[in-house]
Amino acid sequence: MNSKATLIGSSAIMMWSLLALFTSTTHGIPPFQLLFLTFSIAAGFGLLFIIIKNKNILKTFRLPIKVWVIGVGGLFGYHFFYFTALANAPVEDASLIAYLWPLLIVLLSSLTLGEKLHWFHITGAFSALFGALILLGGTGDFSFSAQYGFGYAMALISALIWSTYSVLNRTISHVPTEAVAGFCIMTAILSALSHFMIEQWVVPSPWQWAAIVGLGIGPVGAAFYAWDFGTKHGNIRLLGVLSYAAPLLSTIILTVSGHAEFTWNLMLACLLIAGGALLASLDILKKRRL
Numbered sequence: 001m002n003s004k005a006t007l008i009g010s011s012a013i014m015m016w017s018l019l020a021l022f023t024s025t026t027h028g029i030p031p032f033q034l035l036f037l038t039f040s041i042a043a044g045f046g047l048l049f050i051i052i053k054n055k056n057i058l059k060t061f062r063l064p065i066k067v068w069v070i071g072v073g074g075l076f077g078y079h080f081f082y083f084t085a086l087a088n089a090p091v092e093d094a095s096l097i098a099y100l101w102p103l104l105i106v107l108l109s110s111l112t113l114g115e116k117l118h119w120f121h122i123t124g125a126f127s128a129l130f131g132a133l134i135l136l137g138g139t140g141d142f143s144f145s146a147q148y149g150f151g152y153a154m155a156l157i158s159a160l161i162w163s164t165y166s167v168l169n170r171t172i173s174h175v176p177t178e179a180v181a182g183f184c185i186m187t188a189i190l191s192a193l194s195h196f197m198i199e200q201w202v203v204p205s206p207w208q209w210a211a212i213v214g215l216g217i218g219p220v221g222a223a224f225y226a227w228d229f230g231t232k233h234g235n236i237r238l239l240g241v242l243s244y245a246a247p248l249l250s251t252i253i254l255t256v257s258g259h260a261e262f263t264w265n266l267m268l269a270c271l272l273i274a275g276g277a278l279l280a281s282l283d284i285l286k287k288r289r290l
Helices: 003-016 019-025 031-052 065-088 091-098 101-112 119-137 146-172 177-198 206-233 236-242 245-256 264-280 282-289
Strands: none
Touching (some): 003 236, 019 245, 031 206, 065 091, 177 206, 206 236
């Protein structure tokens, strides 16, 4: 583990905090169409990087089936089940369940990677989780009803997929991050197939195209490359806890830009998430003192 990789991985969290702002502009674009367009841009971004580094594209993508299953399963699988959850359950409920993935990363890392899990990791993770629940819960208008059972199950599966992908990524740390471009290509193709099977194409407006390009370059582009590098070489438990900062930063950005109002819930969530992240990083802080 190295601090530089952890820092790079945390930059993905910063970029994901811009999702709400960008996606608010793309309102009306079907989910899988949006995935197809943004992941196509993300793939182009990765291919350009491979070319600049003078690497052979075909050789870069010549990977074992296991690697493709982990990469494509993580990127496309998470989004497929998450969007299915949103279509079959209230957004607030589905989002809260889906956002169990950071906590699952912390727990799964100890079970599958042999990472030592201390009390401060668990306490920090739950503190950040409660902060996210307060933030995402907003009005507290939850319906959690049996009629949405299918949607809840899809949300839980999406959380399990992303946390499992993030943890398993450490087991293929020898695979260069440029390979993510291949995963983006496959995700774009699968998204296109899903779109044409269940959605109708909507022509984006100029502003929507601008937001789509922004998403493809940042939150859906560079963010996944940064997360890949961070989970392979950084402190995965700390990245898991820090991930709860994404909805917090997103709300702050929406508040500053005038799309949301300041609330005391925001302040409380800030304290819980920041405190949780500080607790989870105690082992790193202790090492620096020595």
